[in-house]
Amino acid sequence: TTVELHSLNLSFPDKYVTVRADSMDGQYHAIANPVWLQFTAAGDANADGSIDLGDFPSFVDCLTGPQIDQLPSCDIMDFDRDNDVDVVDFAAFQHEFNQ
Numbered sequence: 001t002t003v004e005l006h007s008l009n010l011s012f013p014d015k016y017v018t019v020r021a022d023s024m025d026g027q028y029h030a031i032a033n034p035v036w037l038q039f040t041a042a043g044d045a046n047a048d049g050s051i052d053l054g055d056f057p058s059f060v061d062c063l064t065g066p067q068i069d070q071l072p073s074c075d076i077m078d079f080d081r082d083n084d085v086d087v088v089d090f091a092a093f094q095h096e097f098n099q
């Protein structure tokens with residue numbers, strides 16, 4: 001079973017989440033090991049703490065526009081969170097690159 005939690009608001013300094021599942025009759029319980037989180041800024045594909053030329057190839061690979069399904073790894077390049085990496089995201093990438 002896949003469960004998506006769209007309203008889960010995590011941010012720094014959150015460090016991990018755990019998952020607990022209970023059976024409907026209460027007889028069985030399962031708890032997952034912690035899932036450790038690493039917060040990376042949008043555009044920082046290589047997670048080195050800065051948006052630079054090292055991140056640019058990843059951005060180019062993700063530049064698809066709205067007609068093509070976005071790869072999960074491209075989520076970090078979708079600055080405006082509209083499920084496509086396009087010129088709007090490129091402008092945001094450039095802005096962050098120049099900071």
